[in-house]
Amino acid sequence: MDHIGIGTAGETAAAEYLEHQGYSILQRQYRSKLGEIDIIAQKDGVFVFVEVKTRRSLIYGLPVEAVGYRKQQKIIHTALCYLKQIKQIEAPCRFDVMEVYVSGFNFRCNHICNAFGQ
Template sequence: MNTVQTGDIGEQAATDYLLRAGYDIIERKYRSKIGEVDIIARIKNTIVFIEVKTRRNTNYGFPAEAVTYRKQKKIINTALCYLQQIHNSNMSCRFDVIEVFLTENNKITYNHITNAFIK
């Protein structure tokens, strides 16, 4: 299984996790000229921009460590494009990271980091 397939499995697992937790999924793989946001969801009155990082092991560090400052800035700017697109740049929002761990026996575990970084 290549990294794209692993990432797709992780994003689907994260979507399922969010739905079970009461989130409404607005968009998946939202793209703008600036970048991409894996999942845009809503919980209560907050729009949540979510980066999903999936790993089979921690040999190269924890998944959230791959969300560097540069990646955060790209996500923030993409989120601003989205908010302008829906004509609601004053809506409450936050940025989360969901770490998805795939084990050898096909068990999936999650680490949902809310407010992982700020605008």
């Protein structure tokens, strides 16, 4: 599998993990002119914007370390665009990172809740 295939498989594993944890998946790969959000979910009335980082090894560091300040800002602005689009700008929300580790055909998820934002 190439890196795009690994990324897509990681997003699918992350979405399945979230569903098993009681989240409703509202949208995957949401795109606006400002950027992309991998998964938009909702649980207990809170919108959850999830950045998924999939890795086969830790040679380049932990997956969460790839979500730096600039990437966070892009996700926050894209999330605001989504909330405006659905007319829920005042709704509670948070920003999570889902680390997905791949070993062969096995996926292991590490869900980091409220990873960044206000």
